[in-house]
Amino acid sequence: MNIDAPSGNAAAFLQRYAGLADRLPGARVEAVRALRDAAAETLMAGGLPSRRVEAWRYTDLSPMLRAEFREALTAVDGAVALPPARAERRAVFVDGRFRADLSSLDGLDAEALADVVGDVAPRLNTVAAAAQPMVMLNTLLFEDGLVLDVPAGVDAGRLELLSVVSGETASTIHPRHLIRLARGARLVLLETAMSASGARHLHNPVFEIEVAEDAKITHVRVQREAESAYHLAHLGVRVQTGGTYDGFVLNAGGRISRSETHLALLGPRAAAHLNGAQLVADGQLADTTTALDHAAPNCASRQTVKTVLAGRSRGVFQGKILVRREAQKTDGYQMNQALLLSEEAEIDSKPQLEIYADDVKCSHGATAGALDPDSLFYLRARGIPADTARSILVRAFLQEAVEIVEDEVARDALEDAVTGWWNQHGEAA
Numbered sequence: 001m002n003i004d005a006p007s008g009n010a011a012a013f014l015q016r017y018a019g020l021a022d023r024l025p026g027a028r029v030e031a032v033r034a035l036r037d038a039a040a041e042t043l044m045a046g047g048l049p050s051r052r053v054e055a056w057r058y059t060d061l062s063p064m065l066r067a068e069f070r071e072a073l074t075a076v077d078g079a080v081a082l083p084p085a086r087a088e089r090r091a092v093f094v095d096g097r098f099r100a101d102l103s104s105l106d107g108l109d110a111e112a113l114a115d116v117v118g119d120v121a122p123r124l125n126t127v128a129a130a131a132q133p134m135v136m137l138n139t140l141l142f143e144d145g146l147v148l149d150v151p152a153g154v155d156a157g158r159l160e161l162l163s164v165v166s167g168e169t170a171s172t173i174h175p176r177h178l179i180r181l182a183r184g185a186r187l188v189l190l191e192t193a194m195s196a197s198g199a200r201h202l203h204n205p206v207f208e209i210e211v212a213e214d215a216k217i218t219h220v221r222v223q224r225e226a227e228s229a230y231h232l233a234h235l236g237v238r239v240q241t242g243g244t245y246d247g248f249v250l251n252a253g254g255r256i257s258r259s260e261t262h263l264a265l266l267g268p269r270a271a272a273h274l275n276g277a278q279l280v281a282d283g284q285l286a287d288t289t290t291a292l293d294h295a296a297p298n299c300a301s302r303q304t305v306k307t308v309l310a311g312r313s314r315g316v317f318q319g320k321i322l323v324r325r326e327a328q329k330t331d332g333y334q335m336n337q338a339l340l341l342s343e344e345a346e347i348d349s350k351p352q353l354e355i356y357a358d359d360v361k362c363s364h365g366a367t368a369g370a371l372d373p374d375s376l377f378y379l380r381a382r383g384i385p386a387d388t389a390r391s392i393l394v395r396a397f398l399q400e401a402v403e404i405v406e407d408e409v410a411r412d413a414l415e416d417a418v419t420g421w422w423n424q425h426g427e428a429a
Helices: 011-020 030-046 062-066 113-123 133-141 372-381 386-402 409-424
Strands: 089-095 110-111 146-150 155-165 175-182 186-195 204-212 216-224 232-241 245-251 256-263 271-280 285-294 301-307 314-323 330-340 344-357 360-369
Touching: 011 030, 011 133, 030 113, 062 113, 062 245, 062 271, 089 386, 110 113, 110 245, 113 146, 113 175, 133 232, 146 155, 146 186, 175 186, 175 216, 186 271, 204 216, 204 245, 216 232, 216 256, 216 314, 216 360, 216 409, 232 245, 232 271, 245 256, 256 271, 271 285, 271 314, 271 386, 285 301, 285 330, 285 409, 314 330, 314 360, 330 344, 330 386, 344 360, 372 386, 386 409
Parallel strands: 089 155, 146 175, 155 186, 175 204, 186 216, 204 232, 216 245, 232 256, 245 271, 256 285, 271 301, 285 314, 301 330, 314 344, 330 360
Antiparallel strands: 110 146
């Protein structure tokens, strides 16, 4: 395979792979090298997504593709500023590398991907949709990640997964996280992505999550990276009979951010919650894209995504529910609501239902609007300052989504992120 002089919009990444291939984790493992080479061939043939691709028609990656990034295989040592811990156990990644000195994984069957990549190679690209170009880019360049297995019947409690970009260097990180819950297992995963102010990097994480029979994972994700960064996350989830994936994502940072989830309900009574919120400031674009596959009978899914847009910003919601012929008794609900705080803000919403079964209960909808002037007048008439009144109404709009999260610690993390965003952008909203 000749990738010494590739062409197309993925050329810079392919050239980087050509230079790093022998130093990436698993370089001497045939199965891993084959996966990376196959990803390179896919990117050479199809490139990275453009707006000509239907799934990316609202999200233009050209600013990211014009940026000059680099990969550095040197681990960051020394002190790193971290937020207060929200759980007793914590997995910390700094600039894409696992930091054992900052982490605490006592009692968990967890390891750094870089240390065991040869052993877990068969699990790569089995859950995430392999055809997705950003997954291919991750496969090409991943260096580390978390490999976590929760045994049958074990309640693993809370685990905080923290990803920090420590400086302003224009770097890219491509963590690959493999999480598997055996039958009846439980886990609350609190994930936070953050970076230094002014950091201009690409964070391209991929999660491959397997939820076995009667297992449950609560996965709360908070993305609050620098407003000059690019965050493109992909989740691939498979849920077996009676299992539950309870997810919530809050996008509150990044010049361009996209959270894409492909989830399959593969056994009867499986359930999925794909809720979230997007807080989008002037000059930012936030995209939530989901594809939910009801492949078994008697399954339920719920999705509520709320977007708040300030200044000249843009929000995107694309949500597709596929109900296969055998998925009778499906119960699916999907709602997207947007609050526009500026006349220059824009929301593109595309909820979709594709149903082949005839005994189902499915609904979807979308709304967009500004703050209710009557509600604002009501608060102002009672002596509440304008900024405070607007804050009250925005928080009330978001509360319906945030209160869905059952775990109290996770809910507090979301509320703190909302407060931080409003304190930074509320005055200009």
